[in-house]
Amino acid sequence: MKEYTLLACMSVIITILLDRVSGMNVLRRRIFYLFFAIILCFKFFVNGYLTSWIVLYNPQQFLGFRIGTIPLEDFLFGFSMVTMSIIFWEYFKTRFSSRQAGSLRQ
Numbered sequence: 770m771k772e773y774t775l776l777a778c779m780s781v782i783i784t785i786l787l788d789r790v791s792g793m794n795v796l797r798r799r800i801f802y803l804f805f806a807i808i809l810c811f812k813f814f815v816n817g818y819l820t821s822w823i824v825l826y827n828p829q830q831f832l833g834f835r836i837g838t839i840p841l842e843d844f845l846f847g848f849s850m851v852t853m854s855i856i857f858w859e860y861f862k863t864r865f866s867s868r869q870a871g872s873l874r875q
Contacts, residue, residue, distance in 0.1 A: 773831040777845035784849045784856070793859045795852060808851055809844075816843055 788796050795801050820826075821838040834841045 771829075771831055773826070773840075773842050777842035777849075780849035781845050784852045787853065788856055791856055791860050793856050793863075795855050795859060801852075801855065804855075805848070805851065808847070812844070812847055813837065813839070816847075 785796065788794060816839050817837050820835075820840065820843070826840055831840050831842050836844065
């Protein structure tokens with residue numbers, strides 16, 4: 770079974786659902802994709818170096834499809850980690866800024 774692939778796909782699905790359920794709609798913002806493209810540039814540099822000879826993957830655990838030296842699953846996990854961080858940041862920023870505004874009125 771391809772556990773790494775399964776977990777990577779699940780993380781993307783959970784991230785997309787979290788974006789919709791939270792109402793943050795980060796994935797509908799153009800600025801997100803610009804930000805993500807910048808992150809991908811750094812991912813190619815750092816992860817490409819790491820996966821070229823330092824980090825080894827068990828071929829039975831992932832699809833075996835690589836972009837350069839980076840497994841496809843790494844891109845899926847990277848998408849989920851970055852996107853969830855932004856979703857939580859926006860959610861708590863909205864939540865706490867509305868609380869602070871309410872406490873200032875009293």
